Amino acid sequence: MNEREMCAAGRLHPGEFLKDKIPVFLLQASGMMALCVFLWLTGYGKGGCVLILICRGLAAVVWTLAEYRNRKQYFSQMGQVLDKVDQRFLLGELMPPSFRLEDRMYREMIRKSNKSVIERIRRMEGEQQEYREYIESWVHEIKAPITSIALMCENDRNEGPQRADDERIRRIALENQKVENAVDMVLYYARSDEVYKDYAIRETDLQAVAEEAVLKNKYYLIQNQMQVEVDCAPGTVYTDGKWILFILNQLILNSAQYRARENPHIWITAEKYGHGVRLAVKDNGAGIQKEELPRIFEKGFTGTNGRCQNDKATGMGLYLCRKLCGKLGIGIRAESEYGRGAEVILDFPVSSFVQGDTVKERDI
Amino acid sequence: MHILIVEDEPVIRQEMKLLLENALYQATALEEFEDVAAEVLDIAPDLVLLDVNLPGEAGFDVCAKIRSASDVPIIFVTSRTDSMDELTGLMKGGDDYITKPFQAPILLAHIAAVLKRTVREEKELLRIAHKDVELDVARGCLIFRGQDVELTKNELKILHYLFLNKGKIVSRRNLIDYLWDNQVFIDDNTLSVNMTRIRAKLEQAGVHEFITTKRGLGYFI
Numbered sequence: 326m327n328e329r330e331m332c333a334a335g336r337l338h339p340g341e342f343l344k345d346k347i348p349v350f351l352l353q354a355s356g357m358m359a360l361c362v363f364l365w366l367t368g369y370g371k372g373g374c375v376l377i378l379i380c381r382g383l384a385a386v387v388w389t390l391a392e393y394r395n396r397k398q399y400f401s402q403m404g405q406v407l408d409k410v411d412q413r414f415l416l417g418e419l420m421p422p423s424f425r426l427e428d429r430m431y432r433e434m435i436r437k438s439n440k441s442v443i444e445r446i447r448r449m450e451g452e453q454q455e456y457r458e459y460i461e462s463w464v465h466e467i468k469a470p471i472t473s474i475a476l477m478c479e480n481d482r483n484e485g486p487q488r489a490d491d492e493r494i495r496r497i498a499l500e501n502q503k504v505e506n507a508v509d510m511v512l513y514y515a516r517s518d519e520v521y522k523d524y525a526i527r528e529t530d531l532q533a534v535a536e537e538a539v540l541k542n543k544y545y546l547i548q549n550q551m552q553v554e555v556d557c558a559p560g561t562v563y564t565d566g567k568w569i570l571f572i573l574n575q576l577i578l579n580s581a582q583y584r585a586r587e588n589p590h591i592w593i594t595a596e597k598y599g600h601g602v603r604l605a606v607k608d609n610g611a612g613i614q615k616e617e618l619p620r621i622f623e624k625g626f627t628g629t630n631g632r633c634q635n636d637k638a639t640g641m642g643l644y645l646c647r648k649l650c651g652k653l654g655i656g657i658r659a660e661s662e663y664g665r666g667a668e669v670i671l672d673f674p675v676s677s678f679v680q681g682d683t684v685k686e687r688d689i
Numbered sequence: 690m691h692i693l694i695v696e697d698e699p700v701i702r703q704e705m706k707l708l709l710e711n712a713l714y715q716a717t718a719l720e721e722f723e724d725v726a727a728e729v730l731d732i733a734p735d736l737v738l739l740d741v742n743l744p745g746e747a748g749f750d751v752c753a754k755i756r757s758a759s760d761v762p763i764i765f766v767t768s769r770t771d772s773m774d775e776l777t778g779l780m781k782g783g784d785d786y787i788t789k790p791f792q793a794p795i796l797l798a799h800i801a802a803v804l805k806r807t808v809r810e811e812k813e814l815l816r817i818a819h820k821d822v823e824l825d826v827a828r829g830c831l832i833f834r835g836q837d838v839e840l841t842k843n844e845l846k847i848l849h850y851l852f853l854n855k856g857k858i859v860s861r862r863n864l865i866d867y868l869w870d871n872q873v874f875i876d877d878n879t880l881s882v883n884m885t886r887i888r889a890k891l892e893q894a895g896v897h898e899f900i901t902t903k904r905g906l907g908y909f910i
Contacts, residue, residue, distance in 0.1 A: 465768040465769055465770075466768075468768035468789045468790055469698050469701060469768055469789065470700075471789075471790045472701055472768070472789040472790040472791065473698070473700040473701050473704060475790050475791075475792075475793070476701065476704035476705060476707075476708055476793065477700075477704050479704075479708060479793040480704055480707045480708055480711060482863075482866070491860075491862070492862075495862070505790055512770070523770075523771055523772050523773070524772050525772040525775060525776060536872050537792065537795055539869070539874055540792050540794060540795065540869065540870065541792060543792075543866070543869045543870075546869075546874070547862075547865055547866070547869065547876070550876045550877055550878070551874075551876060552874060552875050552876045552879055553874035554874065555872065555874065565772070567770060567772070567788075588876075588878070589876075
């Protein structure tokens with residue numbers, strides 16, 4: 326057993342304890358030997374010397390045992406604290422009291438050192454929080470101009486059936502949509518750790534959400550000659566539509582990115598299974614190689630497709646999808662036949678709590 | 690239908706007004722935000738689009754004030770995507786909540802849905818006639834000399850747009866845009882296929898040369 330293991334567990338090993346005491350034993354033993362020799366030389370009886378030795382030895386053994394017990398208890402208490410507390414750096418505050426000077430000194434030192442760690446953690450948490458809040462407020466700020474541009478494009482396009490700069494307006498709208506997608510990605514990344522703070526579970530119509538996601542990418546999809554079929558008939562689930570919209574948006578963008586050369590197609594379908602609803606986003610595009618399939622949801626993973634066809638792949642889209650799905654309790658997995666298309670499947674469980682007719686209203 | 694826009698960003702305000710007017714609503718935009726609630730009650734619109742972040746009072750408070758005196762439908766329009774905000778909005782008496790940036794068709798759909806829920810709307814034009822052909826949107830068919838021609842969903846949407854723009858040239862791009870806004874997500878080739886089918890159906894019913902193709906420009910009826 327090495328030292329680290331011993332300390333980590335907070336268990337006092339008797340062998341180690343005795344080893345620690347060797348100098349004291351040696352001092353005691355030599356002291357007693359010297360005393361006996363001195364007494365013997367001054368003419369004290371042999372029996373008396375032996376009796377003194379035995380008594381002194383017994384006293385030493387009892388003292389050592391008592392100390393061992395005391396120390397063992399002290400450290401096991403501390404070990405328990407370490408095991409039970411999730412923030413171990415708080416040990417300094419939680420150490421059991423002890424009358425020993427050493428213990429008190431250590432405690433004071435550990436306390437000081439922990440205090441500086443805690444201060445540092447607080448400061449970093451504060452900075453992170455501030456940064457996140459800044460990102461969120463920035464996202465909200467940038468959304469106003471994005472909205473303006475989108476509306477301007479929409480209105481300009483509506484003005485007349487044929488305008489020379491019609492195509493240009495469409496291209497501006499398309500670029501604007503790309504900006505929006507990128508901004509959304511930032512927002513959801515900043516929030517993905519705190520999903521619990523920002524969701525409202527309600528009855529959500531997957532058909533409407535899917536249609537909105539397709540509509541969001543209208544210009545991009547039309548420009549690339551894509552067809553989309555949305556058929557989510559049994560698609561009422563209890564979840565947060567906003568997050569699902571983000572996830573579907575990512576999946577549609579992926580399908581469009583790796584579309585087939587001819588007749589690119591996306592199918593968004595929903596079906597009931599067991600106790601839930603299964604939503605699938607399927608395409609007939611490039612597909613995913615078998616070896617890469619288990620890794621596509623990893624952060625920063627860009628497969629052969631990502632590297633060859635699109636040097637801007639960030640490997641964030643699917644990673645965020647899986648993360649958000651995890652927080653929302655939705656299962657996500659992908660299937661693919663390389664070269665023939667890919668399919669991402671979302672499993673929405675319907676808990677027994679909302680299965681009955683008691684929860685009909687859309688609000689929580 | 691009279692819609693009042695309460696939005697402090699001048700560009701968005703102006704464009705929203707234009708969008709609503711294009712969608713055949715009567716739209717007014719507030720320019721001053723001194724006492725929004727009083728202004729709203731004064732103008733008495735059929736629906737209010739209310740921004741949450743206003744220079745003076747917060748939109749939520751404005752909504753509560755309006756609610757104390759009127760039942761006018763209110764849709765919050767905001768760039769904040771917090772669920773708590775949404776909940777607050779609905780608690781304060783808002784009828785709907787839409788986040789920026791929104792898709793124009795989706796904003797219009799939300800407005801239409803809220804109006805339908807709260808105001809008894811006059812019936813939409815469900816039968817449109819052109820030349821001797823009548824399009825029955827409700828039943829999804831064409832009527833020619835008392836004879837019905839059944840249409841599929843895609844064909845109906847295509848013809849609906851052509852009928853709405855009768856006498857004008859409709860470009861393929863605009864037609865596709867319209868179809869996507871109406872949940873028909875098809876590409877150029879499929880549009881051609883559908884067009885051919887419609888023409889065949891028309892020919893079969895005895896309507897000749899109904900849809901004209903203007904090369905490089907689009908379709909025309």
